[in-house]
Amino acid sequence: MQKHAMASSSQAPASASSALEPPPPVPAGDERLANISPMARALRRPEIGALLAAVVVAIFFWTQNSLFLKLDGIANWTDVASTIGIPAVVVALLMIGGEFDLSAGVMTGSAGLMMGLLATELEMNVWVAILLTLLAAGGIGFVNGYMVMTTKLPSFIVTLATFFILQGVNLGVTKAVTNQVAVSNIDSAPGYDSANRIFGGSFWAPHDFRISVLWWIAITAIATWVLARTRVGNWIFGVGGDANAARNVGVPVARVKIGLFMTTSLVCALTGIMIALRLASTQAGQGVGQEFQFIIAAVVGGCVLTGGFGSAIGAALGATIIGMAFIGIQFSGWNTDWRFLFLGVILLVAVLVNNYIRKRAEGARR
Amino acid sequence: MSTPDQTASARPASGDAPLLEVRNVSKYFGNVVALKDISVGVKAGEVTCVLGDNGAGKSTFIKILSGVHRHDDGQLLVEGKDTHFASPRAAKERGIATVFQDLATVPLMSIWRNFFLGSEPTRSIGPFKYLDVKHAQRTMHDELRKMGIDVRDPDQPVGTLSGGERQAVAIARAVYFGAKVLILDEPTSALGVKQSGVVLRYVAQARDRGLGVIFITHNPHHAYPVGDRFVVLNRGRLMGDWRKGEISRDELIKMMSGGAELEALEHEIERVLHDAPASP
Numbered sequence: 001m002q003k004h005a006m007a008s009s010s011q012a013p014a015s016a017s018s019a020l021e022p023p024p025p026v027p028a029g030d031e032r033l034a035n036i037s038p039m040a041r042a043l044r045r046p047e048i049g050a051l052l053a054a055v056v057v058a059i060f061f062w063t064q065n066s067l068f069l070k071l072d073g074i075a076n077w078t079d080v081a082s083t084i085g086i087p088a089v090v091v092a093l094l095m096i097g098g099e100f101d102l103s104a105g106v107m108t109g110s111a112g113l114m115m116g117l118l119a120t121e122l123e124m125n126v127w128v129a130i131l132l133t134l135l136a137a138g139g140i141g142f143v144n145g146y147m148v149m150t151t152k153l154p155s156f157i158v159t160l161a162t163f164f165i166l167q168g169v170n171l172g173v174t175k176a177v178t179n180q181v182a183v184s185n186i187d188s189a190p191g192y193d194s195a196n197r198i199f200g201g202s203f204w205a206p207h208d209f210r211i212s213v214l215w216w217i218a219i220t221a222i223a224t225w226v227l228a229r230t231r232v233g234n235w236i237f238g239v240g241g242d243a244n245a246a247r248n249v250g251v252p253v254a255r256v257k258i259g260l261f262m263t264t265s266l267v268c269a270l271t272g273i274m275i276a277l278r279l280a281s282t283q284a285g286q287g288v289g290q291e292f293q294f295i296i297a298a299v300v301g302g303c304v305l306t307g308g309f310g311s312a313i314g315a316a317l318g319a320t321i322i323g324m325a326f327i328g329i330q331f332s333g334w335n336t337d338w339r340f341l342f343l344g345v346i347l348l349v350a351v352l353v354n355n356y357i358r359k360r361a362e363g364a365r366r
Numbered sequence: 367m368s369t370p371d372q373t374a375s376a377r378p379a380s381g382d383a384p385l386l387e388v389r390n391v392s393k394y395f396g397n398v399v400a401l402k403d404i405s406v407g408v409k410a411g412e413v414t415c416v417l418g419d420n421g422a423g424k425s426t427f428i429k430i431l432s433g434v435h436r437h438d439d440g441q442l443l444v445e446g447k448d449t450h451f452a453s454p455r456a457a458k459e460r461g462i463a464t465v466f467q468d469l470a471t472v473p474l475m476s477i478w479r480n481f482f483l484g485s486e487p488t489r490s491i492g493p494f495k496y497l498d499v500k501h502a503q504r505t506m507h508d509e510l511r512k513m514g515i516d517v518r519d520p521d522q523p524v525g526t527l528s529g530g531e532r533q534a535v536a537i538a539r540a541v542y543f544g545a546k547v548l549i550l551d552e553p554t555s556a557l558g559v560k561q562s563g564v565v566l567r568y569v570a571q572a573r574d575r576g577l578g579v580i581f582i583t584h585n586p587h588h589a590y591p592v593g594d595r596f597v598v599l600n601r602g603r604l605m606g607d608w609r610k611g612e613i614s615r616d617e618l619i620k621m622m623s624g625g626a627e628l629e630a631l632e633h634e635i636e637r638v639l640h641d642a643p644a645s646p
Contacts, residue, residue: 044521229496231486238483241472248434248466249484250455308474 044360046302047314049353053300053346054317054324061328068324068331071207076331078209081323082216083271084290085316088297089216089223090260090267092315095298096227097260098240098307099148099155103140103162104268105291110166111137111269112276112286113174116183119192126191130199130273134266140166141265145258155261167288174284184281192277199270200278212274216316219267223312236260241308296343297322300350302357321346383446384409385578386431386462386547391440393426400426401602403440408547408578408595413569415589416582417622418599424582427599428551431580432464433457455484463545467552470536473525477517480524481506481539509538513568530561537565541572548572549580554588566592586618598622 042048058069067073087104094101111133118129144162148155174181186192199215202208227233235256238246247253268287276282299305300321301314325342329335384407393401401423408414418424429435430442433451441448444460451457454464471480482502488495503520510517513534524532533553540548550569554562569592573579583589589596596613598605598621606613606621613621 044523225496229499231488231495231497234479234483234486234497237475237479238472241474245466245470245472246483248432248454248464248470250453250458251484252455304474308472 044357046309046311046354046357047317048302049350049357050301050314050317050321053350054321057321057324057328061324061331064328064332068328071204073327073331075204075207075209077323077327078213078216078320079323080326081320082210082212083275084293084297084322085216085319086212086219086271086274087264087268087290088294088301088315088319089220089312090264091291091294092298092301092303092310092312093223093227093236094260094264095295095303095305096240096307096310097236097257098243099145099257099260100159100295101144101261101264102156102159102291103144103166104159104264104294105287105289106163106166106170107137107140107265107268107287108272108275108290109170109282109284109286109288110140111272112282113170113183113284115273116186116276116282117173117177119186119189120183121177123189126186126189126195126277128191129189130195133273134269137265137269138262141262142258144265145261148261149254149257163291167285170286171284181284182281183276183284186276186282187280192280196277199274200276210278212271212278215270215274216319220312220316227312232256232259237308239307293322293343296347296350299354300346302350302354304354305351318350383443385445386580387443387446388430388437389441389443391430391437391442393430393435394438399602401430401437404599404604405440406580406597406604406607407443408580410546410578411573411576412594413573413579413581413592414595414597415593416580416597416599417584417586417589417618419584419622421601422599423602424584424599425551426602428464428466428549428580428582431457431549432462458484458543461544461546462549463540463543463547464549465533465536465540465551465553467555471524471532474523476521477510477524477527477535478503478506478520480535481509481542485543505542509542510534513538514564528561529556530558530565533557533565534568537568537572541568541575541577545577547578547580549582551582552584553581554583554585562588584622586615586622590615590618 061068065073068077087108091101091104114136115126115129115133118124118132119126124132140162144155144159147153147158151158171181174183187196197211199211201211203211203214225233227236235246235251238249238251239253239256243253272282272287275286297318298310298315300318301311301316303310303315322343325346326336326339329339329342387405387407389405391401391404392399404423404427406414406416406427416424416427426435430437433454433456436450442451443449444462449460451460457464472483475483478499479502487498487501487505489498490496506520507517515531515534524535527535537548537550537553553565553569557565566588569579569581573592573594581589581593594610595608596610596618597607598618600622608618
């Protein structure tokens with residue numbers, strides 16, 4: 001579906017430019033550097049595939065149920081997309097930096113549980129609980145990054161260990177403290193109302209868009225700006241593309257990567273806090289398995305698994321596609337189990353398209 | 367924003383201390399003696415060629431000079447002062463730029479991003495610093511033009527350039543950032559004759575701008591035309607150190623392949639030279 005969309009749309013810019021632009025002047029310099037066609041230039045954007053796929057998916061579900069593209073419908077799927085998209089954007093940054101974080105999903109659960117337990121069992125103000133939770137998440141991210149950098153083990157393995165450790169702690173601690181597998185009644189804690197307004201509430205009254213959508217847009221914008229227009233962004237591409245080359249020109253590789261792990265944990269924790277506040281409760285199993293949705297969103301958005309290439313907007317678009325699929329399948333009246341099939345197919349297509357784009361970008365000589 | 371400071375690095379009075387010098391430097395990896403008692407220096411406006419066959423210790427030598435490895439014995443002097451580099455970044459801050467053979471550029475990144483990686487020019491609005499992309503792209507374009515490469519699309523990934531062009535990007539980058547000492551690791555080894563010539567011309571150009579150049583190579587034909595001083599390494603030890611005029615090209619070739627060992631190989635080398643009269 002994605003591939004097809006790309007091929008058909010690529011015709012337009014190529015033919016338009018040949019009609020409008022005068023022929024390029026005779027090159028004075030190196031004749032071996034061929035001119036870049038607008039199509040190749042567009043294909044070089046990591047998120048182009050995801051953008052086209054998002055349009056196709058939106059139109060498809062709209063044909064099934066016209067509510068899908070009305071404001072109420074959009075509020076529905078942006079809700080799902082935002083809670084996948086916020087972590088997916090930072091997971092994308094981490095992947096561009098050449099690393100994985102498999103503990104990203106379970107971290108959303110850990111954060112919700114920790115905040116909930118602090119607020120309900122220790123009767124802390126919710127804001128204090130949030131602050132402590134974010135500090136703890138930053139610490140876990142630091143441990144992830146520090147272990148990866150000092151052991152030089154693949155981050156896949158290190159964060160898989162973190163994943164299971166957190167999952168165990170989530171279940172064990174929650175059961176021991178509450179005698180249940182959930183933390184509930186967070187809304188009875190002091191400071192809940194103000195915190196929920198910022199992190200869990202909704203806006204635009206009749207349609208009730210989730211406040212998390214605004215967070216999602218803001219985090220995507222910041223991440224995009226960091227990647228495209230800051231030194232750190234350049235370093236992220238550098239350490240992911242070739243850590244040795246980056247180190248040789250003076251990029252502080254370990255600091256960049258550890259910073260990325262910490263950001264990932266922090267933002268995932270923030271997502272978990274949003275979910276917990278909104279529901280006023282958190283299940284002990286919350287977030288388990290979602291790390292793959294984040295990674296799928298990032299990959300669909302053009303992130304290359306080996307690092308050095310990708311975009312934050314792409315990951316946000318990837319999350320949009322997943323959100324649209326989850327809600328669209330419901331709207332269409334199909335069994336929701338089909339969404340996993342959809343996820344698998346879209347991931348496979350994205351990987352194939354990315355592989356093709358990356359080969360073009362790296363050139364045949366590599 | 368960093369700009370090259372050419373006046374500061376240009377031509378200090380001759381007879382000054384070398385810009386970069388090692389004295390009796392040794393390096394061990396466990397039981398392996400990678401380098402033993404090496405003494406080499408480079409002055410401003412000079413090209414010191416470090417020659418050696420594979421396994422002679424050239425790579426270890428560069429890594430010590432550029433701050434990747436720390437030496438175990440001896441001294442490393444920058445403008446006469448004993449120094450230990452904590453990291454490649456520290457070496458770079460002292461004006462020592464290294465262009466590594468394979469690790470010079472990141473293929474998936476665009477040319478301008480590569481050019482400025484680690485030394486990005488920024489502007490700021492209040493507390494926010496952001497990349498000065500226009501300046502970066504224009505500078506990269508101008509600097510590469512000086513090397514005879516016309517980049518039409520600054521967003522082109524470096525991976526689409528040829529090996530020689532990638533070397534050019536890395537050399538132009540080092541020269542632009544006001545390096546006092548330019549260390550080139552086998553810059554011509556993967557290049558054709560014509561592109562090697564271009565790179566050698568750029569080596570000479572850097573020398574004329576007052577840089578000290580350390581040119582590491584296994585090819586005496588590339589070293590001889592641009593070198594002022596020739597140092598030959600063999601199995602981690604210093605085989606000899608000559609100024610230009612003290613040694614002929616043929617003698618250099620002899621020394622490189624291990625002096626006495628050469629007698630047995632002479633015939634073969636004669637044939638190689640006859641077959642491929644390399645004139646860079």
